[in-house]
Amino acid sequence: MWRLSGRKLLLFTDRNGLKRIRRLNFCSSQNEDSAAIQEEISNLLQENNWMYLMNSSDIPKKLNPVILRSVLRKSLLLDPRRLNSFFNWSSTHIEMGNSQNYLECSAILVVKLCNSKFYGPANDLLYQMLRTNLQPSEILKYIMCPFNEFEGSNSVVFELLIDMYKKMGRLKDAMKVIDETKGHFVPSLLCYNSLMNDLIKANMLEDFWKVYERMMQEGICFDVYTYVNVIRVFCKEGNVKEAEKVLFKMEQEGYKPNVVTYNVIIDGLCRVGALDEAFEMKNSMAGKSLVPDGYTYTILIKAFCKEGRTRDVKSIWVERGHELLDDMKKKNLTPTMEIYDVIIIGLCRCGDFSRANQFLEEMVAKGLKPSSQTYTALITGHSREGRVEDVKMVLERMLKQGIELDRFCYNSIISDLCKAGKMTEARTFLVEMRERRSAHLKPNAFTYGAFINGHSKAGEMEDANRYLREMLDHGLVPDVYIYTTLISGLGKRAEIDKAFELYDEMCSKGVNPTIVTFNVLINCLSKSGDVERARKMFDSIPGKGLVPNNVTYTTMIDGYCKSGYLTEALNLFTEMLSSGIQGDSFVYSALVDGHCKAGDMEKAMSLFQEMVQKGFATTFSFSTLIDGYCKFQKLDEVKHLLEEMVNKGILPDHVTFSTVIDYYCKAGFMEEAKMIFLEMQKKFIMPNVVTYTSLIQGYNRKGNTSEALALFAEMKTKGIQPDEVTYGAIFDAHCKEGNLTEALKLRDELVVTGTSLSNNMYATLIGGLCEIEEYSEALRLLEEMEKQGLKPTLDMCKTIICSCHGAGSVEEPRQVFERMVGLGFIPNTTTLNDLVDGKQSDADIEDSNNLLKQLA
Template sequence: MRSSLQSPSSSSRLLFSFVHAKSSMVYHYSSLSLIDRATSASSPTSEFVDASPSSECPSGNKFPNFRPLASETTQLSHVFIVNNLLSHRNDPQAALEYFKWLEKQRGFVLEIGDSFFVLLNILGSSSTHYAAFRNLINNFLSGDFALSGVALHDRLIDCSERYGFGLRPRTLSYLLSEYVISRRYKDAEDCFYALVSRGIMNSVRIVNNFLSSLVMANMIDVAHRIFTDVVAKKISYDGSTVEMMMRASLREGKLQEADKYFKEAKQGGVELGPRVYCTAIRGACLKLETDVASGLLSEMKGRGWVPSEGIYTVVICHCVKQRNMMKALVLKDEMINSGHRMNLIVATSLMKGYYQQGNLQSSLALFDKVVEDGLVPNKVTYAVLIEGCCENGYMEKARTLHLQMKSAGIQPTVFIVNSLIRGYLKFHSMDQAMELFDEAVNDGIANVFTYNNLISYFCDRGKLEGAYRIWDKMFYKGVEPSKVSYNIFILGNCRIGNMDAALDLLSEMQSKSLAANVVTYSILIDGHFKKGETEKAMGLFDHMLGIGVVPNDYAFNTVISGLCKVGQTIIARDKMDKFVAMGFSPACMTYNSIIGGFIKEGKIDSALAIYKEMCKAGHTPNTVTCTILVDGLCKSENIELALKVHRGMHSKGIEMDLAMYNALIDAFCKRRDMRSACEFFDEMLEVGLTPTTAVYNTMISGFRDLYNIEAALGVFKRMKKEGIQCDLATYTTLIDGLLKMGYSQLASDLYQEMLSKDILPDIVTYSVLIRGMCDKGLMDSACSILEEMHKRSVSPNEVIYNTLIAGYFKVGNLQEAFRLHDEMLDRGLVPDDSTYDVLVSGGLK
């Protein structure tokens, strides 16, 4: 039966009659009741209460031990009430019913006295009467009494000792918890430390309930402070206490503190159960210490505990996140051997781990296995596999999984759709990407990221018409572009030099209350620099500062790099010092820009000075730094210093890239030192670098210049064997070498091979062919090549006309030579000194 004390209206009336005296009376906390004092003052009979059974006492002799006084004007004394309560000390419900009955008596008012604390002790001893205890304390604490928490606690303990209740942990726990619930945290702490000072805080239950109340009230800092004192004062606590405090620390992200609690308890000999170990394992995983987590799992097994499937799942998933697939797979086997089955979370995590290692086939095989074993894949499982397929170019399989997912009644999320679209775009399947995009738009699931994917794709390739189509559709469908959308589109326009459109987008962006950020301004500043609009770039930078947009290191580097690119490296160097005063931290990239700028301007000494300054400032040169220096030194024919930089890279452990080797190889080829060039070519292979087409072309040019056409053809054959693509420069160089050596047929064969690969000749190739034919006196072949140029709409230049004119002079056909001179003039080509040398002397110098 529910006690009337649990009713708000009833409990508040009872508390009023129980603890509040009339407003005209002075409160005090003696053992005398208001009725006792009223009797001594000869109060009117109306102030007396008749406690005879015939009064309002419940019928049926419900309170047989509540004996009234024998006097005709019987008065309920304080002692009388206490004695009646004590007679039912083991029957909390009867005590409540008695006070309900007292509440109904006309004019009955009772002060705080032993009766109140006896009732609290009786209710506190019962595990089923916490609500009644709570209501009494709660109403008391919300009243006007100035009784401190410690005073209330002292009275409660004093009463429990005088009436033989003993110090019951439940009662004290109830009291401390109610202080916390009532937000009287200071009283709660005072009571706790009062118990400690009296030497009676020896109950683990009290400690745990109190700390639990603090944690639940989000007073975690107070809980931590009190627990620290509990440990320091050697107050009893157990594994539950440790687990509670560890969980509270983890909830606040205080991972080290949680670990400290665990280790201190373990070293202090506290009996720690599986739950504490599981909490410690979760903490270790959050700290990314999966080896520690695995060790704790082993420790649990060593103690005879079987770790739960849940804790295995946590550790396995964190191992995968840290790319430790070997450990994840070992733990998966342990989990299964411990009697647990593979669950979908573990399986999905392992699938992701496999494909992140580049082992997509194992991901797909595991998917098939878990489906065969009865697990039903969910959206997350499909999302992981589809993303893996898209990342690795398995677009057909990705699409199959997408359709399989839909046929299973699982609606693909926009995340999955976006993964597929990015995959199709990445592997140049534009039609499929657009088909999926249109489907997503029609289904109403396309979000701003879906549109951004396509806008970015078109902008990256300079296809702004396509980007504008997607942009317009986004507006038509009511999808608001984000700041990222505008930045992508602004970047696309800047890349093709369309700065007016980019600035219009900036204005449109701001009109939509999307404040341009430092990325937006950095893109625009870089765009102006690339067009050579230095003043506009710097003006925009100053505007950015003026409106309060704080530049980051990327913005500072954009300005420095831009100035270097437009030949203002000295100004860039000065700007760097000013930017440092604004909080900029120059990095290796910054120094690389300035070094490259000076080298581009031919100021090698200045570049070397910046290099030394960079090293002195504590910045270790990287591969780009050294490549810039080596390339610049080689082009300025300072080979010895370039080799010194190269050797310095070796000693500092800096990796060398293809660009550096190509610079060194090219330098030695130009010096006709093919032995050194070949040595660097071999060194490049030894360090694991694969030569590019450009590197092979450099070697072929080097041998061609030495008229070693056999070696050049050998490099060409090796190039094709290694699967390196031969480009126009490759064929043009070889054809030139073959013609110079008199191998006209081989040159013709190579030319036909080039055409068969859809590699079309350019003006340089035609110049080589015509010169070769003219040198051999094959003027008809030379003229046929000229006709081919006309058919391909390739206009001959002065060099080609000079070569043909010289060729006809050589074979004595002066009429044709002068005709070509007139044709040259008709085409708007201005004869140069070489032309007139031919006409006067009959040959090219």
Template structure:
């Protein structure tokens, strides 16, 4: 046996020392006489225990001071748990209960061992049968502390109840209450449920109390089991049962059943009272059914039931949460008229409601009214005020309230500090937030998981990822377990920094710590991978998400669709779009915009328009961005009429075109050379208050530059600077290109120097434009200086070489031109067909057909496809030396390789064969394939064709391709 603990002895002394007598019920001296059956043998090693029990009986019955008599005997040494149990079984009904408890306490301390479980049960049943529920509760508390097995305690009590005549179930009520008071609700439920089919049934009061505690502890599975037991055992119900049941159904969001139970109250002979009405009204208010709640309040009044403080509190709280604070204020006035004094709960609800609606003045006015009526604001009131001012960005006011609450004696809690920290981060004041975080710890308010979540999220937003990770480690070191909400901003933060691998490591660290990622974590990861172009990895985690039983939502699919659309993988994007529709998910504006943009970029306008129509049909209204994407797509493929139709529709819907929409239309008008319309649209844009951006000006500068209108170029360049827009690399490139084309190299180089002075590094295109300008002006030395500068910076490109090759060819320096071609190969810059064509044409013009043919063969060896001008130049060269066989073979080869002859090609062929009188061959040319731009009908006079200026035409064509 275990040693008898001293604390047990002390508790038992308290039990019968008078502190529980006031709760004992009947007078302790008016004990009922109960007969006791001893037909079953006592569990003893012999008759010694029974003999000792009788000896004890004689002493307790005869002696006034039984302690003195027993102390002078050897009973204390001989006493055993078996003897104690035998004594209680034999003679318990003879003695006054206080003496029994005193002896029970003394015996326990003398034996040094626990009394048997049956000894506890005998005494507990005896006390309950005598109406001494207070002492019985204390005894049972000791019993369940000594014997932890609920089933053993139950079996023993049931056995003693059956042995003792006249016993009832009250001992089980007391046992259930004892378990409840100790928070042992599972054990309390086990006691009740074990009585199924038993002759002992717990009282309605006992069951109601247990139901209430189970509901508060959210132990709903046991709640429903106990409720089913009550129905089966026909225990109750009463108004409190119904009230608890209604609350339970609201807790599990089963409003229909809650209302059904309310309807059953009358059927079961229980007239609804204020408590039941209040329970139903409170539940309806919490789930937003304010109309029904209001009707019930009227029904109460019709039945003569007066709404009380709780009724009004529920309605006011519900209205405030539903953003109807003004209506709540009317109810407050009604309360005051009825003489019902609102408490701090009512005022706090209204203050919170007005704060949520942004009406700070009314919230503080209510606070002042509350204080004036003698109601002190509590911590909930202060937190509501602080929450409101923080959301409005009034952080000074938040700190003022914090100091005020401390001054009046309220200690801020974790929520108070959390709100202020979050407010500072919302205002991008990370230092202030961290200071409050430190103050919180200094005040011995321990940060909770939510606190760390706010601080870590804030540091991630400020891109202080190292500090965020440090806080995560600090949190873990404090014994707080991070959750998925903590990890989500860390994952997003690393992706925003472009640190993809570290973002994935953070996510994988969750699995190592056995923290199950939620949908938000997966969405952050998938979105980051999609934006980084890592679609395969994104699909992997998407599959993992579904395997782990986490359902993808609209945001998940939006990320995948956007990623695939951006990559031009529209089959995949369309697949995920179809899948989300199949799952019943409604696509949002982001999804539709991504799909429309993706199809527009592939010039699949019919598909883009189809999705746009689907979007409208599903009730998702396109925003300005979506309209802008479609307008840009239509404009890009030259469908200007349709683009302007969409533009007009956008405005008819009450939307205002943004700078992107205007710039898209201006870009396409400039591209088509319609500068008048582009300028008109620019003026409209400015009149509507839409400020042109750098892209708008670059587009106009490029358009006017290509038209040769350098006066307008200079005007818009100045206008752009006057508006404070910094010229970009594209701006300078456009301006320099325009200056070079107008042979204004001085201005071009001034812009070049300005560009460098502003810290904008010139790219290879700027250098190439300047080199081309120098070549055209004959300043080859300056062109080579720029070339060498490009070489040092690693900016050499095929465009640069093409300009220099053309320049050397025009100067007749074919050797340098060929060296340039060779240098391209040495610098691993793949020469294109333009470079070879320029050089071939240079050799042709010099009559060096061998070298020209050698370069042509080299093109074929290196798989560089010859173009129309390449063939035309060679045909011209061979025609000049009268090699019609070569002319014919090149022409046939050209046709066979699907390289379309142009007007100049036909001119050369006609001229060559006309000189030789080859009229049949001329007619055969008319059967050769012609492009859309060339017509060689039988009625075209040879003289008219021959009159074309072949050389000028060819030179012009060559200039265009260059």
């Protein structure tokens, strides 16, 4: 071990020419009296009853700091522990405080104690020295003087100083000791490892690397613990590849990694989401004759159970965690409460409550007490699914276990139920809170806010407002979040005036709006098409002491784009960028969409390319541009964009594929449409009702009704619910095939299920019935339309009458005509000849209706 370079004793000559040995920082006037006292003290200290002897003498009266320091310095043969006791005894007879004398005496003793390897008392003295709050450089000056003076001083004193600073949490000061002793003292590997470990715990990673560099400069050879520390820091920084390189280097240098080393890397891999690699690392331990311990399994199980954003993905990882738990049991490793907690929480998040409860029972059977976190996970999982009875069972279990239910617990349940739209169920827990009549269970603003948020998102503004009034009645003050939620709900219902009334009420109560409030109001106005008023709101933001953010600009720009004010949108976008707010995928998508709808594909493509360069391109932006080119029948551009999506690793979605399929179908390219249809399914993107309807309509136009009907049957088999447009296309297909029986059968199915037929569906059926001269059935459908509140068009009436007339019947068309006039389907100013001769069409319907109103 290195030590500080010694300082030579300096010789000073007095005026009388006498030479005296004198030490820097230990100057004292030595006269005969003090010398005699020092000698007397030294002699007494050699006696076992020294304290009694001194107390019986006049030494306490003669003692002073200079004599004390001299005794401590010169008593070379005495046990340092006795000197330490003498120092403590002296402190009761002379005033020392935190003076220079006290620090000099303490430093002398610390060095002597370390030289004799009495580290405990030395530590105690160092602690008292550091409590003076002097800088490390000052403390070092006091220690270095006696260290250099005494022969064979032990440099461990500096390691003790570093260690004491660490224990006091003063890691920066510990590092200063190392820095200020550079070139004189080299800490041991043990000292370095300990300091590095503490720096890691304090997350002082920058300082860790400084210590690492110092070790490298001093040529200190690393051991297993050093390597583990370096690996741990690389993992904390997310640089697992470098950590693995250190592991490899460690093995090359002959150091065998232990279980701790592997655990550190496995934990690092889990932190960056590399769970497969972490699992492989655990399996590779067997090849090194290492057995994973309980902590290894805990790391992996926790990571697996927390992984996965969607329920399906999470379920896979939780299964892996479950397998690890089984493996752990086979190795006779006892799962901890923490492991059971994460497994149960993971299963709850997957919705697998049955197995979660099984693990809960197993946990209790092993004598492990479930934590409040475990119960919270079960409650949260059940409440999100609206499983009220299960929530109550868990609550009862908590009560039996002595876990007191608080407002936080109830609020969590209510909040989750409200988020799941289970408002009635949430209400039962609000009632229960009130029935308990406990001050700590009294509903607060958060409780009511959950109900207001749930009803507002569901568009149930009357209920939301009722909770607001109830809240006010209980003396609770709504915060800006609650008001903003209500304003947003009113805006979604296009109740703009009410939204602004609430905004005014909020301001009048002294509740200041946030930028989120302004964003909501601007969005309400923009979606209603009132962009001028929205812009006024936007411009008023600075006056409220607020600054528009990315969402504010994007909302306003989107409003401009949707209303066709593209110049204003681009100007505001320029202002946004100049104010230091970066654009994102949302604002670019709004601009691209606006220009596509306006037919300015050149500008849309320019903005899109800018998006791509900045890495903002998304599936939505690609789909928007593809839709624009499809409308202008730019097939080459569509193909190019699809290829670019694949090259950039951006997956098309339902919208992308459905847009392209719809374009091909309308253009009559059914083979290409079918190829895209099959391709999307290969990519596990299942077609929806829009996709199927486009294909069905396309095949209808090409006269391939059998393929259209086959697709209709396929979509029903897959559980995809047809919409009005789909049914209309199928009615058309049946009619074109002349299969009115199937068409009417389908119509009956819709009536039974309560599905309303549209005007177009009726028109198709009536046209088909007229072609096979089923006029009475066609007329019955007209009457059915009236009962359902639908108004047949003049063309539908004309179809029936003209079909009757064309079939050679004279009396029947007249009877049908008179009946239709009587039902009000045809204006009574219209004659039969007008219809038969084709003198009136849908273009005249408005004038005819106006005439009817005048006659009425």
